[in-house]
Amino acid sequence: MKKFLVLLIVLLLVGCDKIEEQPKEKNKKDIEQKEEIKEEVKELTVEDYQNNNVDELGEVPIMMYHGIHNKSNSDTEYTGGNVDKDGYQRTAEAFRNDLEFYYNEGYRMIRLTDYVDGNIDVELGKSPIILTFDDGLSNNIKVTGLDDNGDIIIDPNSAVGILESFKEKYPDFNVTATFFVNGGLFEQEEYNEKILNWLVDNGYDIGNHTYTHVNFSNVDSSRTQEEVGKIYKLLDEIIPEKYVNIVALPFGSPYNLEHDNMQYIFNTNYNGKKYETKSTLRVGWKAESSPFSTDFNPKFLKRIRAYDNNGVEFDIEMNFKLLENNRYISDGNIDTIVIPSSKESLVNNNDSKEIITY
Numbered sequence: 001m002k003k004f005l006v007l008l009i010v011l012l013l014v015g016c017d018k019i020e021e022q023p024k025e026k027n028k029k030d031i032e033q034k035e036e037i038k039e040e041v042k043e044l045t046v047e048d049y050q051n052n053n054v055d056e057l058g059e060v061p062i063m064m065y066h067g068i069h070n071k072s073n074s075d076t077e078y079t080g081g082n083v084d085k086d087g088y089q090r091t092a093e094a095f096r097n098d099l100e101f102y103y104n105e106g107y108r109m110i111r112l113t114d115y116v117d118g119n120i121d122v123e124l125g126k127s128p129i130i131l132t133f134d135d136g137l138s139n140n141i142k143v144t145g146l147d148d149n150g151d152i153i154i155d156p157n158s159a160v161g162i163l164e165s166f167k168e169k170y171p172d173f174n175v176t177a178t179f180f181v182n183g184g185l186f187e188q189e190e191y192n193e194k195i196l197n198w199l200v201d202n203g204y205d206i207g208n209h210t211y212t213h214v215n216f217s218n219v220d221s222s223r224t225q226e227e228v229g230k231i232y233k234l235l236d237e238i239i240p241e242k243y244v245n246i247v248a249l250p251f252g253s254p255y256n257l258e259h260d261n262m263q264y265i266f267n268t269n270y271n272g273k274k275y276e277t278k279s280t281l282r283v284g285w286k287a288e289s290s291p292f293s294t295d296f297n298p299k300f301l302k303r304i305r306a307y308d309n310n311g312v313e314f315d316i317e318m319n320f321k322l323l324e325n326n327r328y329i330s331d332g333n334i335d336t337i338v339i340p341s342s343k344e345s346l347v348n349n350n351d352s353k354e355i356i357t358y
């Protein structure tokens, strides 16, 4: 009984304290916010990991797109919305279908640069996906004019127009993409500054695809540096410090990390300035390793060609089937690496994140 009384007094005191501390204007919204925060720090159990098949050593798809054409799939003679034979060019209809598919399969977008840095912010049970576009085609972000405020009006059937509609439709999709440009940027010179600034202000990234879409196998070290440096210089002039130091290798060339020119891509000296590149992208066929895997090499990243080939030759369907056996599934916490205990020896933690095995 005595114990009970002491407890009661303590509870009352604590209670009074709390009441005193609470400002009168505390409204419902504040309390709701507090509850949300509580939800975030809720410790997950092994059961949560098991129920969601959490595996942060699983593979991550980096999708490679080029042009998005304002056409229906029935307008093309090729398979599933491919506009050209190899599916580098796709219809707007096909691109919308791809995005629906990724979302419904539980993929959520992250920035390429965050993936490289090991910052994978995806909710529990969901998987990261990365979108890339090469060649800076005008149909990536087609500007049709300026509004009364002088802001660009974007064609809703260009890639960015479509991405923006998904941003509204599925706010938890975390829509983003990285665009790899050549010297012509997005082929709409009068809007260069407005387009680049709009993209970085709206959560998209710009990377380097060389000044003239050069084949690195066929040039010397000084031309290599000129091709890489000229794009960084151009981006420096328009969006200083707001672009990503990542090069998408034109044609995927030189195909080999040991090639002589690779060192000049990673460490470029151009026009008296030094530029560093943290990653290069190949033309792809398969998903990449988790950034926490011992297999991960950010210098030379594989991509998946985003095209349709009836489920063969590493098209989207084939790759996402393969991923079902080994896809990255998040625990929802950016600070921890959660992996099944069978994979413990495969983890490479450079960021000193907390590793949890189960």
Ligand SMILES: [Zn+2]
Pocket: 134, 135, 209, 213, 250, 251
């Ligand atoms: Zn290209």
